[in-house]
Amino acid sequence: MTETSISVMVVDDHPIWRDGVARDLAENGFEVAATAPDGDAAVRIARAVRPDVVLMDLNLGATSGVAATREITGELPETRVLVLSASGAHDDVLEAVKAGASGYLVKSASAAELVDAVRRTAAGDPVFTAGLAGLVLGEYRRMADAPADGDPPPRLTERETDVLRQVAKGLTARQIAEKLVISHRTVENHVQSTLRKLQLHNRVELARYAIEHGLDSEEEG
Template sequence: MKVLLVDDHPLFLEGLQNLMSARGIEVVGTAANGLEALKKAGALEPDVILMDVLMPCCNGLAATRLIKAEFPDIKIVMLTTSEADDDLFEAVKSGASGYLLKNLNAEELFSMLEALKRGEAPLSSGLAAKVLKEFDSEVVLGKEEEANEILNQRQMEVLSLVAQGKTYKEVAESLYVTERTVKYHMGKIIEKLHMKNRAQVIAYASHRGLVDI
């Protein structure tokens, strides 16, 4: 796992980098704000970005939207002191794979990163229920059709795999198709289910019991 660390506090950043390196996790770089993170995401191609929310120049939420738009396969996990519901919900809507509070200990952090590798969504204690409740109120189909009545078999397969946290590349390999084909199917899924983004699709899949997250 290659990790990019993004935080505007140098001492915290250095300590986190040393901690992760000691555990054998490759830290490919660091950034002090969202714009710097965007540049380094393209240059360093990390698997995961640990991103603070509150930063100058470009905050973590805006940076997440920009990075996911250009590099959708990079997983972004917010690592922050902000417990504000608005920040949490906006992070998920922007494409973040997880949201962790800085009051967690080292073992909890590494456990969450392992969960991320398994395709799970790392969330600090108490946050998962908030996320599902928020999206449960948003993810509603006008006629309450079930996905299997709207989507074809291939789209259902793509939906299930994406909801498990797999990247487009991993989905393509599992289904023996190209990444371009997977992205096409995701676009059709979002369109058919009348949703805005992949985060809502994943929340929908969980709500309907198509996958456990």
């Protein structure tokens, strides 16, 4: 997916910031499909334009960015939400991720970091400002310690498990291919096979599954 084929909606209640981010993205080749000043408008417009990525602020008035994120990701599974917030508070990060956000950047990020984050989010990669990924990993490890109900997970092949471990560590498909000395296409095939077995929809959900099952911290055999 190239930047020119990635559609983005920018949601922020500050017009100058919102327009500036939209301009930066457009200048870097993204299609800015829409902007929105609040959570209610974000949900309504997202339904109409179905962007690939929503850049979501959290403090939006009556309908928070977290609530808007939950509605958008619930109704539009192909649309990914990347939070762009002034807050780096742990509670804000975790609430956003639990609501379905694919990643979280603080507004101190550079324009280059933002462009890269939008591109990676559109590709299905979890993206976090440095230091926040560890927080999310820790939260899912704590969740994994709770007793689990239901049937045991489907059996994965050894190579599928190897790839899943790397997904949990935040590596891209190309990085996984280099690390495991296999082709990029082979990595993608393993990812797709694992998604089908686990009945998941994208690499963000796959990473969450791997983290919940402690695969990000296991030694590779």
